[in-house]
Amino acid sequence: ESIEQMMKDWNSPVYAFFNPTPNIVEINGCRAHEFKCQAKGCKANVRCFLDKGDAHSTGNMCKHVCSCWGADVL
16 A cells, blocks of 8 residues: 555544654564654654554554643644
8 A cells, every 4th residue: 555545544633743744664674654743843753653453543643742732732
């Protein structure tokens, strides 16, 4: 599945806080999407591993958004 096809299913508001196109990285043989936070001065990257059962989960992205932008933005 291409990145463009996957992006069509990304409809959670949390994606608005990250660069629209993630980097595709491989860590210890596992592919992941690496999302860069768009907050000014933030250098955080949040990874979503594609080989896990929760590959479409946005929980770790939500946690970062709450810590970086504040809990009331989501």
